[in-house]
Structure formats: structure tokens, C-alpha cells
Amino acid sequence: MNQDASPSLFSEQGPLARAIDGFRPRAAQVEMAAAVELALHDQIPLVVEAGTGTGKTYAYLAPVLAAGKKVVVSTGSRNLQEQLFHRDLPTLARAMEYHQPVALLKGRANYLCLERMALLDDAVPGLSPEGLADLQKVRRFAPMTTSGDVGDIPGLPERSEILPLVTSTNDNCLGRDCGHYQDCHLVKARTRAMEAQVVVVNHHLFFADMAVRDTGFGQLIPDAEAYILDEAHQLPEIAGQYFGQSQSSRQFIELARDLRLAQKVEARDMAQLGKAADQLERNSLDLRLAFGLGAGRGQLRPALARPEVGQALARLKDSLGFCHEVLKLCLGRGEQLDQCFERLIGLRTQLESVTRVEENGYSYWYDCSRLHVGLHKTPLSVAERFSAELAREGVSWIFTSATLAVGESFAHFCADLGLERCRTLQLDSPFDYSRQSRLCVPRYLPETNGPGRGRVLANSLVSTLERVPGGSFFLCTSYQVMNEVAEVLRARLDRTILVQGEDNKVRLLEQFGQDGRAVLVATGSFWEGIDVRGNALQCVVIDKLPFSAPDDPLLSARLEDCLRRGEDGFARVQLPKAIITLKQGVGRLIRDVEDRGVLVITDNRLVNRAYGADFIRSLPAMPRTRSLAGLAEFLSTLE
Structure with a gap:
């Protein structure tokens, strides 16, 4: 594929513009696509931070489809995996008249196990009434499905107690000795993946495959000529789970x-x-x-x-x-x-x-x-193991996310994954943050670890949240603060208050979007991978800079390791991780060129500690204020 292919794919008269309603060329998207194209050609690993709105999914998929290479695309979660496979990939394939087979592959816990279902009685000891009702849903679904994907079962909760009984694990799978092997949903999914030209997986399955290969007993996903790892900021942490x-x-x-x-x-x-x-x-x-x-x-x-x-x-x-x-x-x-x-x-x-x-x-x-x-x-480090994977001959590697760099440096990410020789690219978001947003770090905030802090913050922000015409996210760094905030807002704010854990994530987001003026109070799982556009989300509050808890066992072990090597554990481990996590949370606010909203970070360390400047440098260039009253003026323009 020649070096001019990417601009022609993304031009105003190109195949994407002709086939996709509302498609407009974006300079950053074309630049990323050209870099991906080069990485496919010269096989030097590429690391790209592509700001929100860049259009990175098309920027990496289009060159790969055009090159005709066998590719594995890995994403950060099952939700993103399904979005890519069911929405983005078919749209591009139609636009580019791509007719090679593509496949979606999940981990075994996502597929019904015919053997284990055959062993189950209708009366399972110890199951709650809800569990028994879920079992009947599974039984009605099983004869009708061709994929066996438990995510397709209508009304089945994500964490239903029945799931471990109707799916298999590495421990209890009978493999080829199973009487249902020929009809096994997992075996069929893996066969489709082995035969496909494009395979979409998630990071957990990607590293599970590497762990299985290490044992010398087979593989879970096919070999490929190119590996694209989206939401790549998650890789070091997930890799540690599988290499341990x-x-x-x-x-x-x-x-x-x-x-x-x-x-x-x-x-x-x-x-x-x-x-x-x-x-x-x-x-x-x-x-x-x-x-x-x-x-x-x-x-x-x-x-x-x-x-x-x-x-x-x-x-x-x-x-x-x-x-x-x-x-x-x-x-x-x-x-x-x-x-x-x-x-x-x-x-x-x-x-x-x-x-x-x-x-x-x-x-x-x-x-x-x-x-x-x-x-x-x-x-404590996966760099040595992962660098061995990067050394494979004839393979291209592309790592991308909206949050990989600390300031303008990729050193933290590259060191964690053992990327010694790579090409890096940082692409800013095309959004006009100076016009679309404001950042406020209010004065007179309580101590970050003070008692009842969540209640104090909620009381101080009630009037601000009342002025938001649309909806708000209140993102917390602990369940205790989350519950305190929710308690106060439910007592004082005349709006729908949704709280993480009171329903599953998908239904909470649906309810949030439909309401249009709700406040969603949540912790970690809502800091990333959430895409709410328009007036439904016009305010994001972040209670505190997201440093890992000092008693986190993995963190304390890494800090001890840094101390032994004479390194500054705070600068090497804690600060970069917190900056990348904060960037993810901030990224929930502006998701489209028409979005407008305010970001409130209720942590004085952002302005009175030297490292606060490192956080600020890594955030979009939002006009800043320390006055909630000043923020009200901008909010009045959002009606």
C-alpha cells in the first residue's frame, strides 16, 4: 500500500465520505492513519495518544483493511469490543467494500457450556429465587442462540449467580473429551476466529492467550501480522494479572x-x-x-x-x-x-x-x-515478558489511547511495557476547549482525607449542580465518599440521583441519558469508556486527584522496589498513574464539537502542590477559575 493511500481514504471524495453520512476529514485522523500505515510497512512499534474526537478507531482500522493484513484488534472492555465489532467495523467494511471474514472472540466465561447445562436440575440447591428465575431465562435462550453469548440473554444481570453454573472455566472444561465438543459455542467461536482476517478481542483474552502459549499447550487467538491494542493505558495492569x-x-x-x-x-x-x-x-x-x-x-x-x-x-x-x-x-x-x-x-x-x-x-x-x-x-514489572513478544519477526504493533502520555512524554508507558524502540505520536483533540468548557478548582475545600468530606463537598456544590441545565457526573475516588455525596444530594437536590451499584452500568447510563437532568454519582468504573454526548452531560465533578491508596499492596511493593533501585517511587509510579487516570475522568465531559460543559476538581493539591502543574499540563487547555460564582456565569450560557 503506497504512502498516499491514507489521505485518499479520508478525503472529501474518498470511500469513507461517500458511504458514511456526515463524515468529514480530520487532519489528526489522517496523520494517525499515515503513521499506522508506516508501522504496518516497517514494523517499528507505534504508540499514539489520540485525543477525544480524533476518530482513532477509523484511523487504525482503515489502513489495516486496505493493506489486507491479518490483524488482531484488542480493546479495553467487552462493551468497547462489541461497539467496534457491531458498529465501527461493519461501517468501514461497507465503505471500503471489504469482504474478508471478521470475527468477535470473547473469553470462555461469556459462552454457554452445553455440558454443564445438561447436568443442571431445575431445582439447584442454594440458588435464590432470583437465581432460579435467571436459570429459566437461560433455558429459554439456549435452544434459540447460534453464538451462545450470555450477553445476548434478555434481562440477565451481568453478575447473575447462575452464570458460573452455565459457563465453563479452564478448571472444569472437559475439552475434547466432552460429549458436546462438536457443538460447543466456545469451540465454534475460536474456529471462526482462527479463519478470520480481522479478529476483535479484549485485553483480558489477549493476555490469557499469551499465558496459555507460555505453557506450551496451544493458543486462544490466532497468530496475526498486526496487533492493534486500543485503550492501551490499561495494558500494564492487566498484563500483571496474567503473568502472575x-x-x-x-x-x-x-x-x-x-x-x-x-x-x-x-x-x-x-x-x-x-x-x-x-x-x-x-x-x-x-x-x-x-x-x-x-x-x-x-x-x-x-x-x-x-x-x-x-x-x-x-x-x-x-x-x-x-x-x-x-x-x-x-x-x-x-x-x-x-x-x-x-x-x-x-x-x-x-x-x-x-x-x-x-x-x-x-x-x-x-x-x-x-x-x-x-x-x-x-x-512488579511485565516489561521483560512483553518485550519478548514485541521481538517477534514479521509483526506490526500499534498501541493507542486517549491517555498514554504524561505531559508530552511517553516514557512511563514505554518503560512499563518494555518498548525500547518505538515511534510515538501525540495528537491533540480537535475540540475547542477554550470555547466549550471551563475548569474550576474551588477555594476553601476540606482536607482530602478529612472526616465526612463527601457530605461537605456535596453541600458546597448543591447550588452549582442546580444551575447546570443538563446532567452531571459526580466521580469519586472511594465508595465512602460516593455514598456520602449521594445521601446529601438526594436530600437537597430536586433531581434524579443515580448511584453506581444500585443498577447495572448499561441501565444506569440509559436512565441518565433519558432523564437529561440527572446526577450520576459513581466511582472507578465510570471514569473511562463512557460516551455521553450533548446536553445530557454538562458537568463533571471529580472529588480528588486519583492517587492509588497508599495501602494498596501492589503499589507498596512497587514503591519498595523503586526504593531498592534508588528511584523516586512517587515520580516513577504514583504520579504518572494518577495523571493518566485523571485524564480519563476529564475525558467524559466533552465528547463532540457541539458539547459544552464545566469541570470541577475539588482538590486543592492541584493548585498548591508543585506536582499540580504536572496534572494541569496533561489536561486540555480549559480556561480556569477558582470561583464557583464565576462558573455560574458560564453555566447560564448552556441553556
Whole structure:
């Protein structure tokens, strides 16, 4: 493909303009497309920060389709993955008359498992009435689906308790020994992906594939000539999850449940098997309780030193040993029993690895939800492993996001991924922030960690939020502040107040958009990947600069590692990560050339600490004020 192809694709008389209503060439989009084209040709990795409104999706897809290369496109979430596959890719393919096969591939937890569904009774012990209702939805859906994608099941909650029972995991999948292998939805999806020219995946599946390849046992996604990683700012953190090890008490409970199913089908005379399963489940639950009643995260080393945790872990290991002895007596009696035996061996080995906490170069930590505890061993750096991937011959790599640089430097991102030789490009948003927006850091703010801070902030901003003609986001850095803010706003503001967690994300956003004047109070998951255009969103409040909590176990391990190497951990780790996260939150406000709105950041450190200037330099050039009254004047023009 020649170097003039990108301008012709994006010109006013080009194929995109002819086929897409309202398409207008954008200089930054053409520049990015030309850079992608060059990277496809010379195979030097390309890192592009493309500001909101650049049109980066078309800028990387169009050159790849025109070049006819086999490509894997990886995005940051399943929602973005589906948007790209169902909306952006078909639009471009029609415009460019592209007729090669394309495929969408998700992780196995997104597909119905025919084997596990066949084993389920209508009356599943322990299921709530809601869970039983969800099971009926799944049963009605199963005969009609061709994809088996659980995301297509009408009315099924994202976190339904039925999902682990009707989908498979690496642990419980029977593979080629399964009686439903020929009809398996996951196998069919992977086959389509292997045969396709363009495959759309997400980052979790991308790194799961790398981890599987490391074991030498196959692959999950096809080899490609080009890899495009969108929302690339998420890569270092997600990569750490897959290049380390994690184990959850949920895995032991699911094994116990599957042991009971296997006994019922293949070993009715083995009463000991039921006792072993009961003991395993009981000791798994006891391990969760040993970590305390609250949810949260912490360092694993000191936790294992506590007597109650050490004893609970010892009892869990004993029950795994008991299961091992009983299952040995059942070997050869059926596929499910044999598969449970193999899972048991793997889980015992993994448990030994994640609780042997002396190895250097890793962070050992735990996290607790209401029902389960996860034990984790995460590498402090993925640069060495990922740089080996970048060294593959004959492959082009493109990394892009709206937030990769700190100021004008890509050093933080490149160092995290081991990108020593690459080309970088920073493209500003085409939006006129000086006309479309205002930034306010109000005076007289409470201390960032003061008691009842959320209530103080909400009370001080009620009159400002009342003046916003459209809707507002109130983005918080903790659940405690989120709940305090919501409580005050519901008492004092005559608007619909929506709160993260009270419904699923998609329905909350639908309700927010339809209302037009609502206030959505949320934490982390609403800081990125949200696209609300027009008057429905005219104000974004951010409660605090998003530094990671100092007691975050992975952060503290990385800071210790920096200290040992004589580096400044704050400048090397904490500050760049916080800047990129803030840029994501700020990016929710202006999503279109017609959007107008105000950004309020209620953290004095932005103006009275030296590093505040680093944050400001990384944000769009919004006119700034410290007066909420001054902000009211701009808000009055938004009617």
C-alpha cells in the first residue's frame, strides 16, 4: 500500500465520505492513519495518544483493511469490543467494500457450556429465587442462540449467580473429551476466529492467550501480522494479572460442587466423595472468614502470619489432601471424575505457589469480596515478558489511547511495557476547549482525607449542580465518599440521583441519558469508556486527584522496589498513574464539537502542590477559575 493511500481514504471524495453520512476529514485522523500505515510497512512499534474526537478507531482500522493484513484488534472492555465489532467495523467494511471474514472472540466465561447445562436440575440447591428465575431465562435462550453469548440473554444481570453454573472455566472444561465438543459455542467461536482476517478481542483474552502459549499447550487467538491494542493505558495492569498467579476460594467451592455432580452421575456408591466435597467447601468458606468480615485488599505475607489465617489455610490443604485420596479410588470410573482429579492436582500446586511468599520480584496480596477471598502473586514489572513478544519477526504493533502520555512524554508507558524502540505520536483533540468548557478548582475545600468530606463537598456544590441545565457526573475516588455525596444530594437536590451499584452500568447510563437532568454519582468504573454526548452531560465533578491508596499492596511493593533501585517511587509510579487516570475522568465531559460543559476538581493539591502543574499540563487547555460564582456565569450560557 503506497504512502498516499491514507489521505485518499479520508478525503472529501474518498470511500469513507461517500458511504458514511456526515463524515468529514480530520487532519489528526489522517496523520494517525499515515503513521499506522508506516508501522504496518516497517514494523517499528507505534504508540499514539489520540485525543477525544480524533476518530482513532477509523484511523487504525482503515489502513489495516486496505493493506489486507491479518490483524488482531484488542480493546479495553467487552462493551468497547462489541461497539467496534457491531458498529465501527461493519461501517468501514461497507465503505471500503471489504469482504474478508471478521470475527468477535470473547473469553470462555461469556459462552454457554452445553455440558454443564445438561447436568443442571431445575431445582439447584442454594440458588435464590432470583437465581432460579435467571436459570429459566437461560433455558429459554439456549435452544434459540447460534453464538451462545450470555450477553445476548434478555434481562440477565451481568453478575447473575447462575452464570458460573452455565459457563465453563479452564478448571472444569472437559475439552475434547466432552460429549458436546462438536457443538460447543466456545469451540465454534475460536474456529471462526482462527479463519478470520480481522479478529476483535479484549485485553483480558489477549493476555490469557499469551499465558496459555507460555505453557506450551496451544493458543486462544490466532497468530496475526498486526496487533492493534486500543485503550492501551490499561495494558500494564492487566498484563500483571496474567503473568502472575491468582487463586480464589471460589475455585475450591466450584470444585466441591462439581464433585457432587460427578458423584451423582458416575459414583453413586462413593459416599466418601460427598463427605470430601462438603469438607472442601466448608474449609474454603472458613478461609474467607479468617480474613475478616469486611471487603478489601491487603498484603498476603502479614496476613498468613496471623494464627487464624494460617490455621484455616492448613485445614484447606488437609481437605484437598482428603479429596485427593478419595478421588484416586474413583479414577477410570468416568470423565467428570477424572477431570476433577486433574483440577485438584492443579489447584493444590497453585495454592502452594501463591502462598510461598519469599520469592523476589513479586507482590503477594489478597482481596476479599463478600463471599470469597482471592490470593495473588503479581510480577512488579511485565516489561521483560512483553518485550519478548514485541521481538517477534514479521509483526506490526500499534498501541493507542486517549491517555498514554504524561505531559508530552511517553516514557512511563514505554518503560512499563518494555518498548525500547518505538515511534510515538501525540495528537491533540480537535475540540475547542477554550470555547466549550471551563475548569474550576474551588477555594476553601476540606482536607482530602478529612472526616465526612463527601457530605461537605456535596453541600458546597448543591447550588452549582442546580444551575447546570443538563446532567452531571459526580466521580469519586472511594465508595465512602460516593455514598456520602449521594445521601446529601438526594436530600437537597430536586433531581434524579443515580448511584453506581444500585443498577447495572448499561441501565444506569440509559436512565441518565433519558432523564437529561440527572446526577450520576459513581466511582472507578465510570471514569473511562463512557460516551455521553450533548446536553445530557454538562458537568463533571471529580472529588480528588486519583492517587492509588497508599495501602494498596501492589503499589507498596512497587514503591519498595523503586526504593531498592534508588528511584523516586512517587515520580516513577504514583504520579504518572494518577495523571493518566485523571485524564480519563476529564475525558467524559466533552465528547463532540457541539458539547459544552464545566469541570470541577475539588482538590486543592492541584493548585498548591508543585506536582499540580504536572496534572494541569496533561489536561486540555480549559480556561480556569477558582470561583464557583464565576462558573455560574458560564453555566447560564448552556441553556
